[in-house]
Amino acid sequence: MNLILLEPADWIDASHARVCDPRRLTHLREVHRAAPGDSLTVGALDGAIGRGELLTLTASEALFHVPALDREPPAPLPVHLLLALPRPRMLARSLEHIAALGVKQLTLLHTRRVEKSYWQSPELRPDKIHQHLMLGLEQARDTRLPEVTLETRFKPFVEDRLPALLAGRRGLIAHPGMPQACPRGIDEPTLLAIGPEGGFVDYEVTRFEEAGCEGVHLGERILRVETAVTALLARLF
Amino acid sequence: MNLILLEPADWIDASHARVCDPRRLTHLREVHRAAPGDSLTVGALDGAIGRGELLTLTASEALFHVPALDREPPAPLPVHLLLALPRPRMLARSLEHIAALGVKQLTLLHTRRVEKSYWQSPELRPDKIHQHLMLGLEQARDTRLPEVTLETRFKPFVEDRLPALLAGRRGLIAHPGMPQACPRGIDEPTLLAIGPEGGFVDYEVTRFEEAGCEGVHLGERILRVETAVTALLARLF
Numbered sequence: 190m191n192l193i194l195l196e197p198a199d200w201i202d203a204s205h206a207r208v209c210d211p212r213r214l215t216h217l218r219e220v221h222r223a224a225p226g227d228s229l230t231v232g233a234l235d236g237a238i239g240r241g242e243l244l245t246l247t248a249s250e251a252l253f254h255v256p257a258l259d260r261e262p263p264a265p266l267p268v269h270l271l272l273a274l275p276r277p278r279m280l281a282r283s284l285e286h287i288a289a290l291g292v293k294q295l296t297l298l299h300t301r302r303v304e305k306s307y308w309q310s311p312e313l314r315p316d317k318i319h320q321h322l323m324l325g326l327e328q329a330r331d332t333r334l335p336e337v338t339l340e341t342r343f344k345p346f347v348e349d350r351l352p353a354l355l356a357g358r359r360g361l362i363a364h365p366g367m368p369q370a371c372p373r374g375i376d377e378p379t380l381l382a383i384g385p386e387g388g389f390v391d392y393e394v395t396r397f398e399e400a401g402c403e404g405v406h407l408g409e410r411i412l413r414v415e416t417a418v419t420a421l422l423a424r425l426f
Numbered sequence: 427m428n429l430i431l432l433e434p435a436d437w438i439d440a441s442h443a444r445v446c447d448p449r450r451l452t453h454l455r456e457v458h459r460a461a462p463g464d465s466l467t468v469g470a471l472d473g474a475i476g477r478g479e480l481l482t483l484t485a486s487e488a489l490f491h492v493p494a495l496d497r498e499p500p501a502p503l504p505v506h507l508l509l510a511l512p513r514p515r516m517l518a519r520s521l522e523h524i525a526a527l528g529v530k531q532l533t534l535l536h537t538r539r540v541e542k543s544y545w546q547s548p549e550l551r552p553d554k555i556h557q558h559l560m561l562g563l564e565q566a567r568d569t570r571l572p573e574v575t576l577e578t579r580f581k582p583f584v585e586d587r588l589p590a591l592l593a594g595r596r597g598l599i600a601h602p603g604m605p606q607a608c609p610r611g612i613d614e615p616t617l618l619a620i621g622p623e624g625g626f627v628d629y630e631v632t633r634f635e636e637a638g639c640e641g642v643h644l645g646e647r648i649l650r651v652e653t654a655v656t657a658l659l660a661r662l663f
Contacts, residue, residue: 191648263645263646263647285650289647289649290647290649290657328648328649328650329647329648330648331647373610373611374610407660408500409500409567410526410528410566410567410568411565411566411567412526412527412566413526413565416526416527419653419660420527420656420657420660421660422657423644423656423657423660423661424610424660
């Protein structure tokens with residue numbers, strides 16, 4: 190927690206905020222070893238960053254004086270990430286990486302090799318997704334929450350929504366065996382599609398290519414989804 | 427497990443091997459849904475890759491006929507990775523990422539902000555390290571086991587061993603706030619140093635710089651060690 194990220198409910202007035210949840214209180218005590226008078230980095234959800242003075246710290250709340258938030262959060266990545274829904278434990282970690290790396294639009298997509306049961310996982314509940322994204326933002330000192338969209342049917346997504354997402358964006362589909370190596374250091378608006386464990390099936394790759402996406406690969410190593418997400422984003426941007 | 431990685435003890439003769447451990451047997455049954463007659467990708471530890479035919483699969487063993495191993499494993503990364511010892515759970519995952527990405531030399535180093543207790547973790551036992559590296563190799567279809575060295579004292583390492591590691595290698599120390607952005611797409615032999623959670627202390631950064639290392643950063647986001655390792659390797663090579 191490199192930033193104390195204050196949600197609307199945490200604010201008492203324009204310059205005071207209160208943290209009451211056990212996770213952050215424990216972190217303040219045990220990792221930060223915070224004490225009244227300490228100055229800590231704080232941010233407003235979807236807003237700016239600044240310093241907050243810890244006024245009191247008890248077992249049930251930490252009270253901060255936040256005179257001003259005057260720094261912008263880090264720049265977002267210019268990418269809309271389209272990720273085949275990973276299995277639940279991998280999803281949880283991937284959400285943290287994705288938020289920490291600065292992705293602001295994420296679509297979780299059903300594909301042939303996504304197990305249907307994954308869509309019933311409690312990890313997909315809005316509060317769980319929110320929690321993992323918050324952890325990633327706190328890690329990276331960011332404040333802007335990514336938007337997450339769930340697309341449970343491949344064909345309607347590709348036919349009805351993909352064309353609009355590709356308007357003004359370069360489309361890339363990461364898939365082993367594609368002819369082109371993943372480009373480096375681009376800064377244009379991009380849609381990046383990443384398949385599930387086991388990959389996209391040929392039909393899905395073809396549909397992305399027909400929609401205008403370029404197939405790219407990361408070499409002959411097959412990476413886990415969470416490793417591939419980080420590796421692709423770090424290489425692209 | 428995209429490759430069945432056969433250790434010396436798994437071989438019965440030059441063209442037959444047997445897998446007896448529960449982890450791999452379960453994976454063959456439940457994930458691969460393998461049956462006698464199936465052809466699977468196999469590799470010899472530190473050797474070549476080929477196809478093996480599953481002859482029998484029982485509750486206690488899988489017997490393979492491996493007529494020939496005729497493909498080289500993927501190329502290694504030209505990097506010696508010097509990693510401040512992460513906390514145990516992070517270490518386990520980092521070892522898998524590191525092996526999957528193709529690092530072949532890894533030094534785990536003590537620095538000021540590494541908790542001394544981490545050096546007593548069971549995750550540092552040679553069999554545990556071996557197990558995590560094997561998982562990474564199986565994932566990436568690689569066979570060459572990384573060499574892992576433990577350096578429990580910073581000063582003797584920097585004074586006595588670092589100069590030899592830097593002979594013929596470009597030295598990079600990844601640290602937030604350094605003036606130079608991490609380079610992209612290099613292919614020269616490299617030593618890459620990555621600090622612990624909380625970072626290197628100034629004294630340590632100075633010692634690396636004095637030894638000839640360039641300080642590089644990955645932007646203003648602070649990443650978890652496992653995310654930073656993958657991001658730096660994917661961007662550099």
